[in-house]
Amino acid sequence: MPTIQVLPNTSTSSGANWTYSNLPPALAHTNSLPSNAPRAPRAKRANNTENSAARQRQINSRILDLERDNYRDAVIVVGKGGVAGRSSSRNKSQNVRRILASQKTFANHLADEEALHPTPAAVHRQRVEEDGMDLDGVLKEGLMDAQGPGQPLGYAASASRPSAKPKRVFCEICGYWGKYKCQKCSARYCGLQCGGVHSETKCNKFYA
């Protein structure tokens, strides 16, 4: 399950003489009332691309790409020819026919599971959302009964928590430390040479 995290984006909705901004308080003033003043040059605009929702989407789609089995989507149809020693015309039970015909993927099953049997953690999360406050301590203690092996946590809850160590950045071209950031697409590179290769071949915002 993807973890859901509220990320600051730059969308604001303006009312009569107030604005509603979902930027963190420290940045909220940078995105004040729409004015007629010309936009600041690119370099001076608040550049928080590393933590933006767009950046997160980019990372998520890269992770999904890396989890794929094949580079291109491929459908391999399995032949009908049965195996010797088992007649294919044998009566199959209803369950077996249903299971064999099912084209559900793991993501489908996972969504079903969350809906059918919400894990204690998910129930807790939902309760917190509804109440608007986290009556932590008590509930969480109840979830983690440290004296017994407990119930299975479920797929989403058993994922490892984020690391305490900071993220390291590498050059997208050669794999060395990524000291510099492309101003257009915030990709990392290590120096002039790789920077050149990047902007000529790999930059996401080639025409920006």
Next chain:
Amino acid sequence: MPSATLVVDNGSYTIKAGFATGKTCITIPNCIARTRDKRVLIGQQLENCRDFGSAVFRRPVEKGYLVNWEAEKEIWDRAFLDSESKLKCDPRNTILLLTEAPNAPSTLQTNCDQMVFEEYEFSAYYRCIGPTLIPWNDINTLYSPENPPPFRPPAEAVVVVDSGFSHTHITPIINGQLWNAAVRRIDIGGKFLTNYLKEMVSTRTWNMMEETYLINQVKESVCYISTNFNDELEKCHSMKKAANDIVVDYVLPDYNSGKGGYRRPHVPKKQPAFGSNDEQVMELSDERFSVPELLFTPQDIGLAQAGIAETIMQSLESVPERYRSLLLANIVVVGGNANIQGFLERLEMELRPLAPAESVVRIAKPDNPVTYTWQGGAVLAGDKAEMKRRQVTRAEYMEYGSVWCAKKMAGEVSGVPGTGPTGAVEKENRSHKKKRAED
């Protein structure tokens, strides 16, 4: 009476299967492949194929969980029912011991039970979580091979680090009982590493985006885990390739002459040592260690999860304190990624500073980390009384249904309905209903 027990460790990359009495484990690729000449190869047939160029794969096990039975049935039929197969058995006369990954969705578990009993009709069946079979192995021999202390399965406490094809699981097991609250998963496995290497190589040298199979071989032959990442990265950047002992060549396979790919020490391009042959060579330097590095630093790629060492500590937080030291002294690393050179050293290097100073950290890797789970299963299957306690027979399944069967596999009920404490509960419920009717 059932004549044999078939132990099947149904992994996402390979099926490890064999009869408990035979002690030989056969590894079958758990996939269906289509080669570029449009041949479809199923399971064991992949071993006869020489040309995997641009091959595409379909895997019934997705993210470690058995999802697609249509494909799995094709592979199982050929492995267990085909008269040519070494594992040919008569399911009606065989007990099946099957593994699954922790925290499987219950619909998938039920599907599995239904397929085993209604399609294959095994006489009895026990579905268990893969790593829980590890404590049945004599793990004492791993830590002190010369003079192992006496061992009686299951081992008292083990942390199994199972780093497989689709993910890495940390599973503490105490007295043979899986500590559910402490199971943790990192979404990085062999497939992720292969794809990462593929992407890296494709931007730098040869375009390998379609050559998953080849890159997997390259990964297995050249990748290692560095214990000194910063220095080695520095070395790869600053030193000339000819002088750098990290750089190796991988000679790409030549499908026309049928020669396979192989690894060799780096030969500078300008002076070909092998005359004017037209071999194609892929040079690998920092790719060798920065790819498996992801197992220990998933944050580098933006994945919001911790590496193996940190996750072990996260997992131990959910275990009572009195067990923690015992568990830290009994860590077993299994799964295909454990074969990557330097895995143990790196894990120890990272785990030692995180663990309490007074605890001993012992990490061991069995000789064959891929089949170690299967071996544990074979030991468990040999313990007839224990198997009898755990298994569900086909008659019981037909009588009490799949819901009861799933409960029994999860250890929630111990006997058949109507006996023991569960029977009492049912009676209570009935009296409750009656009471309500009276009101």
